[in-house]
Amino acid sequence: MSEHPASARTETVRLTVSQAVVRFLAQQYTERDGQRQRLFAGCFGIFGHGNVAGLGQALLQAEIDEPGALPYVLGRNEQAVVHTAVAYARAKDRLQTWAVSTSVGPGSTNMLTGAALATINRLPVLLLPADTFATRSAGPLLQELERPESGDVTVNDAFRPLSRYFDRIWRPEQLPGALLGAMRVLTDPAETGAVTLCFPQDVQAEAFDWPVELFAERTWHVGRPLPEPAALARAAEAIRSARRPLVVAGGGVIYSRATEQLDAFVSATGIPVGQTQAGKGALPYDHPQSVGAIGSTGTTAANALAREADLVIGIGTRYQDFTTASHTAFNDPGVRFVNVNIGSMDAVKHAGVGVQADARETLTALTDALAGWSVDDAYRARTAELAAAWEATVEAAYHPEVPSAGEGGRLTQNEVIGIVNEVSAPRDVVVCAAGSMPGDLHKMWRVRDRKGYHVEYGYSCMGYEIPGGIGIRMASSDRDVFVMVGDGGYLMMPTELVTAVQEGVKIVVVLVQNHGFASIGALSESLGSQRFGTRYRYRSDSGRLDGDVLPVDLAANAASLGVDVLVAQDGPSFEAALRKAKASDRTTVVHVETDPLVDAPSSESWWDVPVSEVATLRSTREARAVYDRWKAAQRPAYLAPSETGTTPS
Numbered sequence: 001m002s003e004h005p006a007s008a009r010t011e012t013v014r015l016t017v018s019q020a021v022v023r024f025l026a027q028q029y030t031e032r033d034g035q036r037q038r039l040f041a042g043c044f045g046i047f048g049h050g051n052v053a054g055l056g057q058a059l060l061q062a063e064i065d066e067p068g069a070l071p072y073v074l075g076r077n078e079q080a081v082v083h084t085a086v087a088y089a090r091a092k093d094r095l096q097t098w099a100v101s102t103s104v105g106p107g108s109t110n111m112l113t114g115a116a117l118a119t120i121n122r123l124p125v126l127l128l129p130a131d132t133f134a135t136r137s138a139g140p141l142l143q144e145l146e147r148p149e150s151g152d153v154t155v156n157d158a159f160r161p162l163s164r165y166f167d168r169i170w171r172p173e174q175l176p177g178a179l180l181g182a183m184r185v186l187t188d189p190a191e192t193g194a195v196t197l198c199f200p201q202d203v204q205a206e207a208f209d210w211p212v213e214l215f216a217e218r219t220w221h222v223g224r225p226l227p228e229p230a231a232l233a234r235a236a237e238a239i240r241s242a243r244r245p246l247v248v249a250g251g252g253v254i255y256s257r258a259t260e261q262l263d264a265f266v267s268a269t270g271i272p273v274g275q276t277q278a279g280k281g282a283l284p285y286d287h288p289q290s291v292g293a294i295g296s297t298g299t300t301a302a303n304a305l306a307r308e309a310d311l312v313i314g315i316g317t318r319y320q321d322f323t324t325a326s327h328t329a330f331n332d333p334g335v336r337f338v339n340v341n342i343g344s345m346d347a348v349k350h351a352g353v354g355v356q357a358d359a360r361e362t363l364t365a366l367t368d369a370l371a372g373w374s375v376d377d378a379y380r381a382r383t384a385e386l387a388a389a390w391e392a393t394v395e396a397a398y399h400p401e402v403p404s405a406g407e408g409g410r411l412t413q414n415e416v417i418g419i420v421n422e423v424s425a426p427r428d429v430v431v432c433a434a435g436s437m438p439g440d441l442h443k444m445w446r447v448r449d450r451k452g453y454h455v456e457y458g459y460s461c462m463g464y465e466i467p468g469g470i471g472i473r474m475a476s477s478d479r480d481v482f483v484m485v486g487d488g489g490y491l492m493m494p495t496e497l498v499t500a501v502q503e504g505v506k507i508v509v510v511l512v513q514n515h516g517f518a519s520i521g522a523l524s525e526s527l528g529s530q531r532f533g534t535r536y537r538y539r540s541d542s543g544r545l546d547g548d549v550l551p552v553d554l555a556a557n558a559a560s561l562g563v564d565v566l567v568a569q570d571g572p573s574f575e576a577a578l579r580k581a582k583a584s585d586r587t588t589v590v591h592v593e594t595d596p597l598v599d600a601p602s603s604e605s606w607w608d609v610p611v612s613e614v615a616t617l618r619s620t621r622e623a624r625a626v627y628d629r630w631k632a633a634q635r636p637a638y639l640a641p642s643e644t645g646t647t648p649s
């Protein structure tokens, strides 16, 4: 035995903490199904005193010394660039994303909304907010939140509940472990979401001797966990014993690239498929087993089948309230659930038979396990009949007997959606997030490609539309991206049009001007609140917001940001503008006025939004009576026994 242990010293390289972060991120890869790609396409950011000399210096040095290692893109708003990163990650099926660097204080807290959106939608993004000095020298700093009761809490602690992984790097020694932990969560499909690493601004600039191995190329293998045989057998048995099964396809089907396997499974078994917002595209709209959108913004076809289903097979869905129509969609008293999900939280929902596994692997195994089994012919015929009836409804909404069917000859939003659908190519992408369009698109958009529909409806965040569209186009330059945004959403975040111009990223923005909130206006009216506070109007002499329409000119606003703008008045001019925008290689905003009072065809469904129990307003009292009737139909929980064989048939 030697007197002293062998030296643990390895070769080192002296870099600042920020230089080490940049060098490390540039070496990370993901691999799935033998396909390998860089995990980080680059780094978005906005500099301030918190990051300009730390991470900013490191990014500059990388741009000069190793061009392309981690390209830096300057954005206009920190929240917006997180949206861009997240949309990019969704377009890349979560195998690639971006880092986002911000200054300390307002720059970092501007990202909170983006962080929540990423985590709710289970999309990876690496947030690198600057933080106040680790040494606390010169405190309190500009933009520091002082708290009388605590010395080690900063505004960045607000990221903790919004992040799937959070760390603050007080000392350089902590960095390697934090980076590995962050990569693990970003690349794990069950864990992923916002990952936040906070860097005190003094630590960013501090030098350290790093082991060279920290900067070795690293590949994160994204696995396809197989279904446990016993769980698979339980699921297959539940399906065999069902007479009216219905698949609910969620985003997991698309992220797992399981759409072909879903097609094979439902073509063989005849089980109809309803799709969530994130799952739309799991089957093309005209697939014989597709009944389109399900739930509060669903089709009458999917919702009719949901009401009768004795078994719901959720694949890659988390059963958000829009999917279950706030627990009123599935009405069979004994309805049971099979949940195929990569995450245990979703796999066990509604007391279902849980199969915690990859969607693609599970669908292949289920197809084998159910070979020779099918739903009966009557059920197939009913699916076809219901789907055809809904298609006729969509056709009538796209093409009303008298075109420009809105008041004053304005287009309806249904016509606008129809024209965009017909001008876009099958592989093009439609983007939306909030307002009345997500629901209308969910119901009516004829999706033709698994990545053709990108509506952010986990957080439904006004302002996601334009930055999201930019991220999608950056991820898929061979697809045209049609961003559908209302005037309300546009006014929240038009800023990144400037970034699109800067980067030469082409998107088509369809700006639907209806002078306020058609969505919340309609909701307000249906709940007895008379569209209060949802119109963009002057305050009148009555003291209320019921004056003339405000004189905003959003077309002029868009033009001032450096993009091309086309203004359409009617169907033919709108279609011509879209064709011109599609043919152009520059970002174009197509401005169109619509009538906010013409709704999309009904889903014959519900969404639980509580109405005042007492009110002086008659409209509210009437709405409450309707609310109480729906409330009586709501299932507090779905708890049918999930063990097949123990359920009496």
Ligand SMILES: Cc1ncc(C[n+]2csc(CCOP(=O)(O)OP(=O)(O)O)c2C)c(N)n1
Binding pocket: 434, 435, 436, 437, 459, 460, 461, 462, 463, 485, 486, 487, 488, 489, 490, 514, 516, 517, 518, 519, 520, 596
């Ligand atoms: C950031 C944010 N704030 C508030 C809301 C609530 N909200 C949902 S839709 C909507 C109005 C959207 O207006 P617009 O973009 O013009 O679409 P329209 O309803 O007219 O179709 C509001 C305020 C939201 N989804 N996101």
Ligand SMILES: [Mg+2]
Binding pocket: 435, 486, 487, 488, 512, 513, 514, 515, 516, 517, 518
């Ligand atoms: Mg509007």
